Amino acid sequence: MAEPLVLALDTSTTVAVGLARGGEVLGTAGVADRRAHVEQLTPLVQRCLADAGLRPADVDQLVVGLGPGPFTGLRVGIVTAQVLASALRRPWRGVCSLDVLARQHFVEHRDADDVGRAFVVATDARRREVYWARYDADGTRVEGPRVSAPGEVPRLPVVGPAADLYPDLLDGVLGPRTLDAGVLAAHGPDLPDAGREPLYLRRPDAAEPTRRKSVLLPRGPR
Incomplete structure (x- = not known):
């Protein structure tokens, strides 16, 4: 078959x-x-x-x-x-x-000198934040996914689209960027089943109002 x-x-x-x-x-x-x-x-x-x-x-x-x-x-x-x-x-x-990028990194660099090191995959979350997850050397996810400021990402080698965005805060190394x-x-x-719900990690920018707005004009003095 x-x-x-x-x-x-x-x-x-x-x-x-x-x-x-x-x-x-x-x-x-x-x-x-x-x-x-x-x-x-x-x-x-x-x-x-x-x-x-x-x-x-x-x-x-x-x-x-x-x-x-x-x-x-x-x-x-x-x-x-x-x-x-x-x-x-x-x-x-x-x-x-992020698991896909981690698998890419493991497949592409399993024979490299830094094999055996844990790493982080990070992508751009905009607003000066990144989405990230931490992985063992074999590409197994052990933390995340999360969204945070770049300075809060574990100090480990970083691959993924955000690796070069914050060179002073992330330790970008050779690896996949897309x-x-x-x-x-x-x-x-x-790869691990992540269910069927999108991983937004934060609320969308557009949100329903929590309270109805009044359409009545304020009453003036009688």
Whole structure:
């Protein structure tokens, strides 16, 4: 029996799509614009499948990165995965996007001189904050994910998109700076299950008012 075809989506930072079968990456596609999630994700899925000579019906499983990340971007990726899984009648699972970067780092640098050292994966949370998680040398998450000021991140080697943003506060080292959706597709089924809820870690900027505003004009003196 052929290995299952896995379609992977992640919109925690950029827009990224990957395809893999049995651990072999068949294709990737991505857009670096963090504001183009809605417009770009579905066309990227179609292009990635077409370039590999495959159709949506060939997909056996979907994996989606749950973040942490900004509210709108995460919702686009997760809802798209839900819709595709429902339309194709295929299972889907969510993983922590930081775990994907940790797996990338372990795979790419397991033969490096600093192998055996714990490390941190950090991404940009804006507002002078970062999303981060701490990992053992083999890429197993042992703390997080969390959001905090860069100065509150453990003093360990740091990889990920935020590694170079705060050089005076984070010990950035050689390692991945962008999430590889091919790694997400190839290794996502084996990464820890993060459930199906987006990892916002903080409330969205837009919030419902806690109290109704009065539309009546104040009464003047009689």
